[in-house]
Amino acid sequence: MCFMCSVAYGVAGVSVLLGNSGAPLALATATQVKTISSQVQSLQDLPSVLGSMKVPNLEEPAWLKDQNAAEAAAKAAKSVPVVKVVTYDVTSKGAITANMAEFRSQANATLNDGRGWARLGVSFQEVASGGMFTLVMSEASQMPTFSSGCGTDYSCRAGRYVVINQDRWLGATPSWNNAGGSLRDYRHMVINHETGHWLGHEHEFCGGPGQPAPVMQQQSIDLQGCTFNAWPTASEMWSTQLGITKV
Amino acid sequence: MILSKKLRHISPKRRRTLTITAISGLFVVLVAVYTFWSMNTWSSYKTTYESWQKELQVSVDAAMALPGTTSAERAKKLTAFKNVSGTITSAQQSLCHTPVIIAWQHVIVGLRQHEEACAQTISKADTFGKKMQMTTSYLESEQTVAMTIEKTLAASQDKVTEATWNSQVTTWQDADKAIGKMSSGATFAPVKASALEKVKVLESTWQELLAAHAAKDKTKYTEAQSNLTIAYAALGSLSTVSAGQLAPLTTALQSAYAQLFSLKT
Numbered sequence: 001m002c003f004m005c006s007v008a009y010g011v012a013g014v015s016v017l018l019g020n021s022g023a024p025l026a027l028a029t030a031t032q033v034k035t036i037s038s039q040v041q042s043l044q045d046l047p048s049v050l051g052s053m054k055v056p057n058l059e060e061p062a063w064l065k066d067q068n069a070a071e072a073a074a075k076a077a078k079s080v081p082v083v084k085v086v087t088y089d090v091t092s093k094g095a096i097t098a099n100m101a102e103f104r105s106q107a108n109a110t111l112n113d114g115r116g117w118a119r120l121g122v123s124f125q126e127v128a129s130g131g132m133f134t135l136v137m138s139e140a141s142q143m144p145t146f147s148s149g150c151g152t153d154y155s156c157r158a159g160r161y162v163v164i165n166q167d168r169w170l171g172a173t174p175s176w177n178n179a180g181g182s183l184r185d186y187r188h189m190v191i192n193h194e195t196g197h198w199l200g201h202e203h204e205f206c207g208g209p210g211q212p213a214p215v216m217q218q219q220s221i222d223l224q225g226c227t228f229n230a231w232p233t234a235s236e237m238w239s240t241q242l243g244i245t246k247v
Numbered sequence: 248m249i250l251s252k253k254l255r256h257i258s259p260k261r262r263r264t265l266t267i268t269a270i271s272g273l274f275v276v277l278v279a280v281y282t283f284w285s286m287n288t289w290s291s292y293k294t295t296y297e298s299w300q301k302e303l304q305v306s307v308d309a310a311m312a313l314p315g316t317t318s319a320e321r322a323k324k325l326t327a328f329k330n331v332s333g334t335i336t337s338a339q340q341s342l343c344h345t346p347v348i349i350a351w352q353h354v355i356v357g358l359r360q361h362e363e364a365c366a367q368t369i370s371k372a373d374t375f376g377k378k379m380q381m382t383t384s385y386l387e388s389e390q391t392v393a394m395t396i397e398k399t400l401a402a403s404q405d406k407v408t409e410a411t412w413n414s415q416v417t418t419w420q421d422a423d424k425a426i427g428k429m430s431s432g433a434t435f436a437p438v439k440a441s442a443l444e445k446v447k448v449l450e451s452t453w454q455e456l457l458a459a460h461a462a463k464d465k466t467k468y469t470e471a472q473s474n475l476t477i478a479y480a481a482l483g484s485l486s487t488v489s490a491g492q493l494a495p496l497t498t499a500l501q502s503a504y505a506q507l508f509s510l511k512t
């Protein structure tokens with residue numbers, strides 16, 4: 001009887017009891033195997049960081065805004081060929097405190113602006129005298145001297161006279177100011193409106209709530225649900241005075 | 248003394264028989280004790296590596312169960328995966344050690360199989376641990392780059408006025424430096440190179456925009472602006488580059504996981 005042999009017999013019995021499972025344990029499931037790869041992939045940060053990235057929204061610099069506006073105005077002016085030159089002379093009535101040089105230059109700029117009546121294919125030219133109409137800067141109290149229909153509150157057109165009320169030129173109207181409109185835009189509007197009468201237009205009405213008011217609407221009195229607008233609309237692009245039907 | 252006095256009265260023949268009986272009895276007891284102890288040792292050898300394997304899977308599963316929605320959660324989960332590979336490294340030294348006094352018993356086929364199974368388990372665990380280590384190290388680099396880009400982008404996600412364009416150049420330069428100096432493994436190297444290239448393009452495109460702005464040059468400004476859109480889109484494609492590099496790592500990790508936990512995939 002040998003010691004080693006006895007132990008070997010005993011332990012061999014144990015090995016049978018333990019099960020000779022040299023094979024490893026079956027622990028994982030197929031789903032878990034798939035999970036580890038997808039779980040690890042989901043730890044990436046780049047997809048979420050780059051996925052939510054936005055291309056910066058650059059605010060247009062001031063110089064570019066100016067350049068673009070100038071180009072747009074030039075383009076608009078060019079798009080309608082000038083077929084007619086309309087001459088006008090400028091005068092004043094009563095005690096005038098407004099700067100007449102500014103009045104002349106701003107009125108001319110408005111009349112020839114690419115957004116205005118120039119779209120009729122008309123070029124407005126100021127002459128010393130004998131123009132086709134007369135643009136007048138009038139003291140408010142002098143307004144009724146042009147026509148009984150002209151009041152001291154607003155500007156007016158009487159025959160060949162396109163009369164701008166000095167008070168309105170200098171201070172627009174409370175409703176315009178309250179709505180945040182600029183004085184320059186009011187001046188555009190009043191020049192366009194009164195010249196519009198000379199071109200043959202009567203008053204217009206608001207086309208529908210929220211729409212820009214026709215320039216021939218009495219915007220200083222009632223907006224009728226429209227928004228302030230200083231420029232003639234597309235439907236106002238005609239003139240009986242100049243014999244121009246719709247542009 | 249009493250025993251030896253008593254033995255003197257026993258005949259020599261009977262005395263020899265008694266001695267042999269005593270020695271045999273002692274031998275049988277010794278064999279029984281050693282056998283019992285060996286049984287115990289082998290039994291615990293088997294349960295030790297099997298339960299270690301089970302525990303390892305539990306810790307992998309626990310890491311997988313962690314949430315990973317926010318970047319902070321993802322960083323925490325990544326640490327949990329890193330700890331798993333650390334566990335494997337420390338187990339390698341002790342797990343399959345057989346005590347010298349019973350080592351000769353591996354001549355018995357059934358026991359040798361346990362040793363072999365343990366060695367196999369530790370070898371598979373080692374492979375899994377190495378794959379896990381490579382993957383987590385890759386993801387650490389990926390998260391570093393993502394964090395740098397995220398920080399840089401934060402400065403330009405709302406409306407950007409001309410007053411801050413200058414600082415855009417600086418922040419992209421900073422991102423360039425930060426990514427450039429980070430150390431990364433071979434698998435991440437192409438992603439790092441791609442990130443650097445894209446960041447440098449952004450840096451130079453912002454410079455282009457600044458120059459056009461200073462010169463009030465509309466043509467150049469418009470060109471720089473569209474180049475900027477292209478540069479941001481190119482940066483967006485970095486996640487595709489990264490996914491391509493990560494894919495072989497996760498495939499290898501998945502296969503090592505299946506091998507370790509005995510799965511046919």
Ligand SMILES: [Zn+2]
Pocket residue numbers: 193197203218
């Ligand atoms: Zn009127």
